[in-house]
Amino acid sequence: xxxxxxxxxxxxxxxxxxxxxxxxxxxxxxxxxxxxxxxxxxxxxxxxxxxxxxxxxxxxxxxxxxxxxxxxxxxxxxxxxxxxxxxxxxxxxxxxxxxxxxxxxxxxxxxxxxxxxxxxxxxxxxxxxxxxxxxxxxxxxxxxxxxxxxxxxxxxxxxxxxxxxxxxxxxxxxxxxxxxxxxxxxxxxxxxxxxxxxxxxxxxxxxxxxxxxxxxxxxxxxxxxxxxxxxxxxxxxxxxxxxxxxxxxxxxxxxxxxxxxxxxxxxxxxxxxxxxxxxxxxxxxxxxxxxxxxxxxxxxxxxxxxxxxxxxxxxxxxxxxxxxxxxxxxxxxxxxxxxxxxxxxxxxxxxxxxxxxxxxxxxxxxxxxxxxxxxxxxxxxxxxxxxxxxxxxxxxxxxxxxxxxxxxxxxxxxxxxxxxxxxxxxxxxxxxxxxxxxxxxxxxxxxxxxxxxxxxxxxxxxxxxxxxxxxxxxxxxxxxxxxxxxxxxxxxxxxxxxxxxxxxxxxxxxxxxxxxxxxxxxxxxxxxxxxxxxxxxxxxxxxxxxxxxxxxxxxxxxxxxxxxxxxxxxxxxxxxxxxxxxxxxxxxxxxxxxxxxxxxxxxxxxxxxxxxxxxxxxxxxxxxxxxxxxxxxxxx
Amino acid sequence: xxxxxxxxxxxxxxxxxxxxxxxxxxxxxxxxxxxxxxxxxxxxxxxxxxxxxxxxxxxxxxxxxxxxxxxxxxxxxxxxxxxxxxxxxxxxxxxxxxxxxxxxxxxxxxxxxxxxxxxxxxxxxxxxxxxxxxxxxxxxxxxxxxxxxxxxxxxxxxxxxxxxxxxxxxxxxxxxxxxxxxxxxxxxxxxxxxxxxxxxxxxxxxxxxxxxxxxxxxxxxxxxxxxxxxxxxxxxxxxxxxxxxxxxxxxxxxxxxxxxxxxxxxxxxxxxxxxxxxxxxxxxxxxxxxxxxxxxxxxxxxxxxxxxxxxxxxxxxxxxxxxxxxxxxxxxxxxxxxxxxxxxxxxxxxxxxxxx
Numbered sequence: 001x002x003x004x005x006x007x008x009x010x011x012x013x014x015x016x017x018x019x020x021x022x023x024x025x026x027x028x029x030x031x032x033x034x035x036x037x038x039x040x041x042x043x044x045x046x047x048x049x050x051x052x053x054x055x056x057x058x059x060x061x062x063x064x065x066x067x068x069x070x071x072x073x074x075x076x077x078x079x080x081x082x083x084x085x086x087x088x089x090x091x092x093x094x095x096x097x098x099x100x101x102x103x104x105x106x107x108x109x110x111x112x113x114x115x116x117x118x119x120x121x122x123x124x125x126x127x128x129x130x131x132x133x134x135x136x137x138x139x140x141x142x143x144x145x146x147x148x149x150x151x152x153x154x155x156x157x158x159x160x161x162x163x164x165x166x167x168x169x170x171x172x173x174x175x176x177x178x179x180x181x182x183x184x185x186x187x188x189x190x191x192x193x194x195x196x197x198x199x200x201x202x203x204x205x206x207x208x209x210x211x212x213x214x215x216x217x218x219x220x221x222x223x224x225x226x227x228x229x230x231x232x233x234x235x236x237x238x239x240x241x242x243x244x245x246x247x248x249x250x251x252x253x254x255x256x257x258x259x260x261x262x263x264x265x266x267x268x269x270x271x272x273x274x275x276x277x278x279x280x281x282x283x284x285x286x287x288x289x290x291x292x293x294x295x296x297x298x299x300x301x302x303x304x305x306x307x308x309x310x311x312x313x314x315x316x317x318x319x320x321x322x323x324x325x326x327x328x329x330x331x332x333x334x335x336x337x338x339x340x341x342x343x344x345x346x347x348x349x350x351x352x353x354x355x356x357x358x359x360x361x362x363x364x365x366x367x368x369x370x371x372x373x374x375x376x377x378x379x380x381x382x383x384x385x386x387x388x389x390x391x392x393x394x395x396x397x398x399x400x401x402x403x404x405x406x407x408x409x410x411x412x413x414x415x416x417x418x419x420x421x422x423x424x425x426x427x428x429x430x431x432x433x434x435x436x437x438x439x440x441x442x443x444x445x446x447x448x449x450x451x452x453x454x455x456x457x458x459x460x461x462x463x464x465x466x467x468x469x470x471x472x473x474x475x476x477x478x479x480x481x482x483x484x485x486x487x488x489x490x491x492x493x494x495x496x497x498x499x500x501x502x503x504x505x506x507x508x509x510x511x512x513x514x515x516x517x518x519x520x521x522x523x524x525x526x527x528x529x530x531x532x533x534x535x536x537x538x539x540x541x542x543x544x545x546x547x548x549x550x551x552x553x554x555x556x557x558x559x560x561x562x563x564x565x566x567x568x569x570x571x572x573x574x575x576x577x578x579x580x581x582x583x584x585x586x587x588x589x590x591x592x593x594x595x596x597x598x599x600x601x602x603x604x605x606x607x608x609x610x611x612x613x614x615x616x617x618x619x620x621x622x623x624x625x626x627x628x629x630x631x632x633x634x635x636x
Numbered sequence: 637x638x639x640x641x642x643x644x645x646x647x648x649x650x651x652x653x654x655x656x657x658x659x660x661x662x663x664x665x666x667x668x669x670x671x672x673x674x675x676x677x678x679x680x681x682x683x684x685x686x687x688x689x690x691x692x693x694x695x696x697x698x699x700x701x702x703x704x705x706x707x708x709x710x711x712x713x714x715x716x717x718x719x720x721x722x723x724x725x726x727x728x729x730x731x732x733x734x735x736x737x738x739x740x741x742x743x744x745x746x747x748x749x750x751x752x753x754x755x756x757x758x759x760x761x762x763x764x765x766x767x768x769x770x771x772x773x774x775x776x777x778x779x780x781x782x783x784x785x786x787x788x789x790x791x792x793x794x795x796x797x798x799x800x801x802x803x804x805x806x807x808x809x810x811x812x813x814x815x816x817x818x819x820x821x822x823x824x825x826x827x828x829x830x831x832x833x834x835x836x837x838x839x840x841x842x843x844x845x846x847x848x849x850x851x852x853x854x855x856x857x858x859x860x861x862x863x864x865x866x867x868x869x870x871x872x873x874x875x876x877x878x879x880x881x882x883x884x885x886x887x888x889x890x891x892x893x894x895x896x897x898x899x900x901x902x903x904x905x906x907x908x909x910x911x912x913x914x915x916x917x918x919x920x921x922x923x924x925x926x927x928x929x930x931x932x933x934x935x936x937x938x939x940x941x942x943x944x945x946x947x948x949x950x951x952x953x954x955x956x957x958x959x960x961x962x963x964x965x966x967x968x969x970x971x972x973x974x975x976x977x978x979x980x981x982x983x984x985x986x987x988x989x990x991x992x
Contacts, residue, residue: 003666004676021671023701031701033692034885034969037669043691044971046883047919053702054913059903177881181971184879188973205878482668540899540913541884541921548921551928 006033007428010415010485012106012408013048013055013535015295015328016040016156016176017417019484020049022056022409024429029056029409038484040156040421046177047542054539055407056429060392062404063433073402078436078444081401086448088384088400089362094125097359100349101128103341104367105295105330108413109422109472110458111438112332112339113465115366118442119341122449127360129343129350130336131368132329135298139326140337142301145502146308147324148495149471151334153311154289154323155487156419159186161321164285167195168218168307170293173202176327176418179291192281196221198522199602200595209278215520215600215629216509217268219303223506224264224272226310227256228279243315248501252309255504267508287321288314294326294418295333305502312499328418331408335416338469338488353378362386366405366438369393369534388441393534404435411437412458414480416488423485424477517581517631519560519601549604557591559602560634565592570636581631601632638815640807640823641830647798647805650821651680654729658766661697662731663687677731685732685800688776689963693891694730694737695744698761699914701888705757706910722909723757727764732798736779736963738769739786740891742793743955747894751954757912766813771799771834774841778964780849780977783856786961788841789834799834806834852980856947859983860958864949870936872986876943876979877936879972884916886942886975889965892955893945895922917941943979 005025011018019038023031031053036043065081066073076084092098101119103112119125130136140150147153159165159182173180184206187193195207196218204210213221230253243249261272282288290311292299299307304326311317311324328334336342343349352358353375362384369389379385379398387399390407408415410431414424436444439461443453455461459477466472471488480486490496513520536542558578560568570576572592579585588603596602642650654660655677662683663674674690674697677683704722711718733741748758772779772788781787790797795814799806806826809818842850862868887893897915900908915922918939923932932938945951946959960976967975974982 001664001667001679001682003664003673004678006666006673006675008666008669019669021666021673023696030703031696033673035669036671036691036968043968044883045885045969046881046971050884050888057702057911059901063904173881177883178971181881184972202878202881540911541897541915541919544897544921545919548924551924 008035008426009409009428010423010425011041011045011049011052012331012415012425013052014176015330015333015418016178017331017415017421017423017485018045018049018178020045020052022053022428026428027430027432029053029429040182040417041178042182044178044181047545048536049178051539051542054541055535056409058391058538060538061407062389062392062396062402063435064404066402068400073396073399081403082441082444082448085386085401085445089123089364090449092123092362092384094119094123094127097125097127097352098361099123099125099127100352100360100363101125101341102349102363102365102368103128103130103336105130105132105328105333105336106367106408107332107336107438108408108411108415108425108458109332109335109339109465110413110461111366111442112336112341113469114439114442114453114455114461116339116341117453118446119364122446122451123364126347127343127349127352128341129348130333130341131370132295132333133337133342134350136294136326136328136333136337137342138301139292139294139298139304142304142308142502143324143326145500146312147317147490148498149490149493150337151471151488151490152323152325152419153317153490154321154325154419155421156182156323156325156417158287158289158321158323159183162186162191162285162287162289162323164282164288165191165193166288166290167193167197167203167207168222168290168292168303169197169299170291170327171197171201171203172291172293172327173206175293175329179327183291192285194278198597198600211270211274211278212597213268213270214509214511214597215522216511218299219306220259220264220506220509221268221270221275222303222306222310223256223504224259224268224270224275225279225282226306226313227259228272228276229282229310229313230256231276232279232283243312246312246499246501248503251503252313252501255506258506263508267510282314285314286316287319288316289321289323289325291325291327293329295329298326302504302507305504309501309504312501317499323419325419331417332415334418334420335414335422338416338471339465340469350374365395365399368395373398388438391534391538403441404433405441406431406435406437410435412477413437414462414477420471420487420490421485422472422475422480422488424480426481512581512629512631513599514581514631517579517633518599519564519632519634520599521558521578521580521601521603521630521632523603553589553591555588556603557589558634559591559593559596561596561598561600562592562594563598565590568634568636574636577635579633579635601634638809638818639826639831640818641801641804641826642807642823643804646823647685648680648683651677651683651731654731654766655680657727659726659728660731661694661728663690674730674733674737683731685770685798686773689734689736689772689779689965691965691968693740693889693963693965694733695740695891697728697730698741698765699744699748699758699894699896702911702913703757704909705912707907708910709907723760725760725763729766729768731768732770733767733790733794734772734963735769735787735790736781736961737891738767738790738793739784739957739961740963741767743892743957743959743961744894746955747892766796766817767794768796768798769794771797771838772841773800773837775845775849776964778967778975778977779845779962780852780964781962782842782845782849783853784958784960784962786957789838799837801830801833801837803830806830848977852977852984855980855984856958858987859980860947860949860952862983862987863944863947868940868983869986872982873936873940876974876982877934877939879974880918880935880939881971882918882920882935883971884918885969885971886966887916887918888914889969890946891961891963891965892959917945939974943976946976
């Protein structure tokens with residue numbers, strides 16, 4: 001017998017995929033309860049999950065279709081808005097790159113799949129992209145080369161059993177707190193937890209061992225660990241496995257051998273002897289889990305390649321509790337990739353928007369409600385922009401037609417977490433404004449353009465997408481409703497048993513800092529900022545927590561070490577002038593943090609002015625995510 | 637004290653009968669996840685008095701996570717305000733309360749009703765509320781009510797109290813309201829040996845508590861002494877604070893945590909609604925004051941505040957009992973490892989210098 005007021009749900013606020021109950025009478029959501037039997041979250045939720053009810057109660061919802069007329073958005077019927085979109089879109093040539101698609105990493109698989117059909121079959125365009133995709137594509141490319149399929153190797157539940165857990169970068173107790181909590185629990189039960197991070201993050205404090213390397217040298221350090229492991233292997237012939245048969249092995253080993261301990265120490269600040277000690281633990285571990293962040297603040301390709309290569313070199317990847325997981329900050333980043341709406345090189349909508357001479361004239365956008373809209377001016381000058389989202393956002397100002405979407409608990413949909421676990425969220429509250437789910441909206445637009453799809457519900461869409469998406473065969477809504485979802489099957493990929501080493505180059509990162517610009521500035525995260533800032537702004541308590549930071553540092557802050565603060569003769573909250581080596585400048589408050597290394601500085605990337613005025617000229621640095629470093633000077 | 641013995645059928649009949657004039661809430665097992673909730677009962681057969689401790693405290697009903705308490709609209713022309721409260725009284729029965737949750741309600745009563753200020757929202761939910769407690773026959777994982785004087789059986793605060801014995805449920809009457817209910821029925825009076833049987837059931841339950849819980853009993857009071865006097869090293873609080881992921885879960889599942897936040901939000905039609913949501917002292921913004929002063933900015937200071945609230949003498953004076961009722965839920969939901977029993981362990985380790 002179903003309970004009156006508690007309905008199961010999958011949290012939609014990051015890529016962990018925690019189980020939760022919503023307390024609801026079927027009309028409104030009053031609260032949240034953790035779901036104890038969930039294999040990953042096990043009855044735990046973070047501040048976001050605990051406050052999902054606040055987001056789901058916001059009054060800032062889009063409730064009906066709207067059409068811009070004389071500069072103003074006015075309410076419209078679905079029929080009118082859909083007919084307008086279908087006829088306007090026919091005036092653009094998708095094949096010539098005139099139509100762009102901005103897909104959402106938060107959409108369900110059903111919505112992502114049908115959006116792909118709408119783009120490819122109806123609009124005839126391949127110019128597309130998902131927010132935060134750049135970082136994730138690197139993860140996917142590296143993993144596909146190494147393991148034969150684009151997705152995580154192993155399961156997040158492996159954290160609960162593994163002997164050895166390596167966390168590369170990522171402030172995981174902030175970005176994916178429940179994964180962070182599971183790692184902490186693993187450390188308490190005796191697993192060896194090792195963190196590589198240039199700042200002393202919370203997970204670094206909770207680790208068995210923290211390597212606080214200099215910025216830009218995570219990949220080098222991972223390679224050095226591989227070299228040390230190889231050294232043990234050579235000495236201990238019995239453990240020399242068949243990995244030397246894998247393609248790429250000899251080049252990889254040759255590169256590793258070229259690592260000089262002197263250069264390593266100079267670049268990273270870590271002594272090779274310390275890494276050799278660590279390799280002994282790695283060698284003894286029977287099951288190994290490696291986690292790194294993927295998406296907007298992900299790692300660069302050489303670092304991910306270093307990680308996947310190290311994983312293969314351990315020869316423990318066939319253990320049931322070994323895993324290599326690109327941890328996503330957004331709920332369905334992996335699923336959106338699987339659904340084929342990412343912008344492949346040569347077809348990136350982001351690139352089209354950023355290039356002044358591209359052919360793009362129309363844009364079809366889902367969500368994209370981050371605080372910052374990149375290429376805003378270009379989008380404003382397009383001929384036609386369609387925007388769909390559950391919540392109001394600044395993107396509405398740029399749209400000619402706006403469609404509402406249901407919130408994640410107002411419709412059936414599946415979401416694929418960071419470790420490929422596909423889970424279903426059932427509709428558990430009414431949809432008071434009769435808002436069409438994404439797939440149904442796209443189906444109607446397709447029908448208005450003469451394409452009949454024939455889906456009766458989301459389960460129908462899933463049947464078709466499962467037939468057309470590698471790894472999803474055999475999954476269905478009915479089956480996913482039993483238990484807590486299922487990982488998609490890597491064996492659907494023909495190369496899934498053929499592992500290969502990625503080619504690596506050993507580079508000793510030279511800090512771009514100079515005597516004139518002595519600080520290495522990195523883009524850090526703030527406690528209560530999460531990717532879709534627009535969502536957290538619509539809650540009550542998490543928003544207050546985010547504002548707490550802004551109130552203390554209304555113009556943003558730059559984090560520096562106590563020693564550097566003494567040297568600069570500044571105190572907490574004092575304003576300083578920050579000048580970058582290419583001449584951008586900002587005035588910003590100092591935040592003194594003992595967790596930051598001397599000579600490094602962090603700014604959070606959530607404050608608009610900082611991004612647009614200071615960081616954006618550094619296109620490349622920004623794209624490099626967690627590894628980007630900008631040389632600056634700080635003056636009182 | 638009058639006592640009766642009721643069969644399972646009579647209990648079930650009582651539930652159905654009460655449903656005619658009350659909203660009846662009780663423990664039920666969610667079929668897919670096997671998770672227990674203290675939820676509104678639709679069908680009397682769904683009530684499961686042997687289900688483990690509910691995953692969320694019963695304060696869900698009296699002090700919801702979020703509720704609309706007021707709607708108002710300002711008319712600029714007439715300069716008048718229309719206001720309407722959004723909480724309403726509803727007679728209800730909380731059927732089969734675990735003794736820890738009953739103790740939690742008593743602590744909430746003293747906070748919301750027992751001091752100079754009486755909270756009208758809580759009072760409205762709490763009025764016309766029949767409390768029927770249910771003795772625990774065995775402890776559930778993480779339980780430690782033996783350390784906090786709140787179980788495994790209830791000794792005060794109930795209208796009726798149930799204990800499952802071999803021949804049915806022993807029903808104790810604990811109040812005038814309970815008395816009236818008993819008088820209206822022709823229940824079989826209990827025999828004296830059934831009271832001794834009840835004592836034996838409770839003793840057996842106490843024996844079943846894991847060593848860590850019984851062993852901690854004396855330590856909880858020693859820790860209370862340390863927390864009250866402030867003789868706990870800052871390193872211990874830092875060790876605890878380092879493990880806090882600032883999710884607020886401990887407060888949300890605690891039967892006695894009563895902090896809340898008020899937020900006014902504008903609705904579509906120009907009206908405003910006032911929301912009351914639960915809050916937690918683990919959040920940085922919770923203690924922020926005007927002028928940006930925050931007496932509890934570092935996380936360890938905020939953690940220390942929570943355990944002071946749960947385990948200090950000055951707080952216990954307000955609740956007339958420790959602020960912790962030993963339900964162990966905070967231990968379940970904490971993504972760090974700082975549920976209250978563990979904090980007692982950490983402080984104990986500090987006192988003994990790492991031994992035991």
